[in-house]
Amino acid sequence: MKTIILKYKKLSVVAIFLVVWACNSDLVEMNLNPNAITKIDDKFLFTSAVASTLDSKSGTFDLRMGSQYAYIYVSPSLGRDADKYTDFNQLVYNTTMSDLYTGPLKLINEIILILDEKGPDAVTNVKLSMVNILAVCNYIKLTDLYGSVPYTEGAWARKNILYPKYDTQEYIYHDMMDKLKESITVLKSANPKDGYPGYDPLYQNDLTKWVRFANSLRLRLAMRARFVDPNNSKTVISECLAENLIEENSQNALRGFTNGDIQELNNPWYNLYITKEKWKMSELFVNQLKSTNDPRLSIFVKPNSSGGYQGIKNGLGDLDNGNAFTQIQYCSPSENLYAKDLPAYFMCADEVYFLRAEAALFQLGSGDANQLYQAGIRKSMETWKVPEAQISTFLASPEAQLSGLNEDNFRKICTQQWIGLVPNFTECYSNMRRTDYPTIGQRTGTLEKGVTDGYLPKRLLYGTDEFNSNNANVTAAVAEQGPNRITTPLWWDVK
């Protein structure tokens, strides 16, 4: 009958609808992201942590700020904030910090969480030791640029620490030295199988190289703290010298790049240089190399059209600087300094020899200062493939002899270390602050003095991000360390 059919139709519509409405899969299940996973093996994070730690050496800070603070380059741009000693480059202040905390340090702490869950055993200890060395690599850069930074609580949002407190540089230095010591002890006797075989882009799980690297880093820390904390430094230095250090260029800690078409595998500076600002060489750097007949001059600097070498003064005013850039006698960097396959150096043999030379010079360790000094120069020149004949010639020149007064010898070591560290510009800058060599002094004459009254800035500012979101902690750090200015010296910067 019609009416029954009608009724049936109505019911079926309702039924169909209710089925559609009720048949959706479970709501909770639907909210699981099919594009991601909820568990990961720590080895995959380790690769990432190593890669991003090493990559941080080829970041834009090192190139754009570090290279100018270190008097290697001069920038042509109107906003030459670094070179003009201004202090409003918040982008740099914010990202230099955030890149490391939200990059390698986040990954490192995630690995530690995973390892902690597994519980302590031999394997975990070896892995933790490697990871701790990696953490130190990042914290050295952070504390040497800012001073106090979040350390014990840094990058621990996953432990629900959203607002990390700051630790003093002194504390961080001591703790880093302790951590490295522990790591060295564990790794010296470790079975390489317990490390990260197949997942270590730095040393391909060669634990002896890891030990050399950790020990060399520890030496760098102790030397950097030696003026402010002589007793502890002395002990640490002697401990370091008793262990294996980086001695050969094959043991260098670096991130290699390739000279291919894949931009991702090129040194990012290549692209920055060819597309962005065309830096020119700093007068101080060019003159140093020129005055000592250093064979690295032609390797670092592209000669001008008349075959000569001339750099631009750092810190010129806008108009003078703009004029200088239109004049062809000023030299550009050679392609070696922005090659696609230019490695990003973390720590190299030459730096270690210079540190040892300095230790020897000031009786902090054994060895012949002059020999170590020359070994450092040789290692640096070998890195840049300087022909043996030129190396010998230079090593015979007065610049390569520690023959004068101690202070003058110290100046020579520091100056060579400055050259040897290129293109690790941030380390160049840190060493200049520590030793005051090469000496910059106050800018004079028509040059702009910036907010530092013409002196080399001592640190980076804490950025606005921290003041906005972590105000209480950063304010406490400022109260302890001194005003948040680029002129406030760091703990170890007492010379």
Place this chain on the structure above:
Amino acid sequence: MKKDCKTRGLFVPGIWYQMRKILITMKLSLVIILFSLFSAGASVYCQNSKLNLDYKNVSLKEVLGAIEDQSEFRFAFSSEYLDLDRKVSVRFENESVVTILDNIFKETDIRYSVKERMIILYKDEVVGNKVIQQKTVTGKVTDSSGAPLPGVSVVVKGTTTGTITDFDGNYTLANVPGNAILQFLFVGMKKEEISVEGKTVINVVLQEETIGVEEVVVTAMNINRNKQSLGYSLTALSGEDVGQAKETSVVNSLKGKVAGLSISQTAGGVGGSSRVILRGISSLTSSNTPLFVIDGVAMGDGQNSGGGASGKDMGNAMSEIDPENIESISVLKGAGASAAYGSRGANGVILITTKKGRKNGFGITFTSNYDMDIPVLYTKLQNIYGQGIMGMYPPIDPVTNMPAKSNIWALSFGPKMEGQMLPNFAGKETAFSPQPNNVLDYFRTGSTFTNSITLDSGNEKANVLLGFSNVDSKGVSPGNELSRQSFNMRGAMKIGSHIDIDSKISYIHQKVDNRVYMQETAGNAMWMLTVMPRNMRLADLRDNTIDANGNELKFQDEAASTNPYWTLNNLKNNDEKHHLVSFVSAKIELAKWLNLKVQSGMDFNNLKTQEHFASGSSEPRLNIAGGLSNGLFNNLEWNSDFMFSTKKEFSKKISTELNFGGNNRYVTSSSITNSGIGLKAPDFYSISNVKSYSTGTGFSEKTVRSLYSLGSLSYDQWFYFDLSLRNDWSSALPENNNSYFYHSENISLLFTKALGIKSDILSNGRLRGSYGKVGNDTGPYQTNQYYGFVQSNYPYPLGSVGSLAPTDLKPELTSSWEVGTNLGLLKSRVELDFTYYNSKTTNQIMNVDIPNTSGYSSRLLNAGEVKNMGMEMLVNASLIQNDQGLNWDLSINAAKNYSEVVSLYQGLEKIDLGGFFTGLQIEARPGEPFGVIYGNSYLRDSFGDRYIDDTGFPMKGEIKKLGDINPDLAGGISNKFSYKKISFSFLVDFQLGGEFISGSKFYQYTMGTHVNTLPGREEWYSTHGADGTSPIPGVQEDGPVFTGINYNTGETNTIPVLPAKYYSTPFTSSISEDFVLDATNVRLREIVLSYSLPKKIMNFASLKSVSLSLVGRNLGFFYRANDYADPESGYSSGNIGTGREHSPIPTTRFIGMQLKVEF
């Protein structure tokens, strides 16, 4: 269980899954539309259909049922007079229904009448013993102006007998009992009842219902309501309101017409998006756009990106609605109005009802529009000084003969342009002369050609509408083009007497070429044009785009700069979108007192995007090696609803209505993207041709289920109370918090009626009040901690950690209340409407900035509270209404919104909403309105005077509040005059107060191109030597002087400084106060002049109506507080859209013509 989830996600290919769902809906609606097409076309059904019946001694009921079974006929009768159990015997072969009925009912008092497929059985009225004379009544129904009214229902009171008027308003009704009363019913007109006694011709003039008295409006869940009964503010607009002065995007036509609705277009060119905000910003970080609902189907958010970081504006879905197809628009404001739509109604709802087929007959409407977009420059550039600095032209390179190209030399602080011969940037000698038109001449006059045709047909059982429209639009920016085709099929039908079916399929195809690049991106030509030296010839730039090595040739070395013609030729983008909107719905009368409506609707879009650039650019964002990026995006929103509704009148005075329903919303999206750099072979833009590439895929889905109930109670037509209750279950929230309940209550009180006030001054008055609470969820996949892998060519796998998972996420809540009044004055010729509202959003789900030093930059959590309060005012007045046909209507609306960020999260000082690199930030700070502008100020003394240092330059002060992006007051004034067939209207809209950050001013100052960088130059150069810096001995130095007092001496500063430094100081010292500009403006938004052809001509040409309109939009400013930009040309349609402007393409003045012909 967890494992299952993962595999499910991986094994259901997103696109197929969606397509299958769409196909199901498509098929259904197609069947219905075809069916209704068929039935609408067959009007001689009665004669043609032949039936076979063979029954012996069965009940009448059975025979009638058999007729219904065999045919499409349906019987209407009342069992009061029809004896259904009467036994009958019939035997017919191939007979018409007429013969059969004549036979069945002979010798009874039952008569029948056939209307299309409806057969009405009725009883001859007998008074006493005499059969009352039946007669045929004819007549014509017109409105008060004499225009015929088609579609008016003419019904014999108390029966089902009736008809409707045809196109000329004529009707004929047979078999009307001599003592009957005819009722004339038409929406929007007063009901008329006339006795037929002694008449055979009844002509009726229906009176329009007075404004506001019984205006029927579409409200939530597509329920038609008397506007008087609403407890909240609702603005209704007709299709006319938006169709006449239409823009390619329908939302832009709403500008200035709705109090509290703020609409601004980005500078994204044709195909760009609009920022639509109702009653201010309530959600700090997520979308504040109201929900668009078309014919009851919620529109998906689609793939929209309103400009911003990507540099181009991909448009948003609402810009694709065909304006020609709109019947009416209701704007529902506030939570009270929108609680019925759930989470997404929290920001208000814009309900769009599209046209349906007519109920009677057949019609064709043809509309044709031609519009011109004329570019207008709202900044003023100087034409006196050319390239260089310190009054000098750059030094010439002896080898290339090119002027020095470092950016210090690319300023316009060089020598006066006096026609001297100098080598240009390409090394060719040219006259150094001003180029006053070198910005506008780059652009062209845009045009839009729109043609649409609508066919519709129907009868009382079924109707159908077919529409097609085509839009071809050329933007003012060269190469920026849009082409859009919309197909529209709407069909409705009645099945039996109990089921009404409605369905629609709209398909929109849109292609856009070369969307405009905005703000600081390589492709923004306007940026380069407004900063390049004022002597730069466009022809030189155009003819010299490539240097000897085949690379881009530029006028300056600065990496970010480009030759605008190089990018025009070598940086291209295009996108194509297929957008399908469909629904099918059925309204079923389950019983006399119970209706069920079921509906399922889908909004699907598929977007393909492509972008590529040639090799050779030194612009770092483009990459010297060339590159491309492609994307394919699918988005589906599928809503299914059911709703039971019942009405009951308890007495003559009290009546109630109750609805109970449910909604299931399923949203899914999937995408494939790939990009690469380094072209192996030049000019071949395929992912197979790049040296390094990366790809990405994405999939997401989410479901929200809801149950809701809407109830209303009315008492004596002066008191109305509405209640809505709703509970949502969302898949995007954690299991323990995924269910949330909310509600709203509305009261409307017609106090004039309640108190019996009858006055010509206060014709009617109403008070209303509303309270509502709306919950909201978040996007999918936010509640777990995830890991992934970085796509990389690095020879090791690179694991990654996803964003920091929230711990205990709760739904977000917006609660609001409003009170308002609506008064009809002077016999309802003046309508006043006033609303005060107050809303508060708490537990906002947002990504809160946490210190980067924690390892993560943000965490999703419940934080923050934002309050909005404001007032809306509307005045409608019929100033002139006379018998000669002259009318003057005035409408004024104004709104003031005040927002306050009450709290953020713990110690969080502020949230950065968007910045500009001079240190200016748009922020949300506790205690301040949403969107305050902070930046470095000048250092000032207590009197407000600037401190100037000993070298004559101002000093940097603290970071402080420099502005607020919210206007103090915004609204529109419209006047409409009509005289017989001519009407003329204009709309002025205004914004008072509010500030924005001007990137244009920033660059035009620094580069010396703006006319305001002239003062002081002449004085400086005339008192300084040829080097432009050293003072001439013995001459008093003169030049631009910073007003202020010396910091050390307290004396008024008198030190002149180098002009280039004077105007670039804010840049170099990062003092940003000067770049925050007042957005106040009053503009002539719209003028419409339209004319309808007289009846006589129309009858001659057998047309129903022809109208011709001239339209102008955005014609100019009566007042504009700044000299640098149109304050409406922001580069994003996001929450702070209007707050930032940076070198937008010229705003356009729009002039158009429309021809509308109805057959």
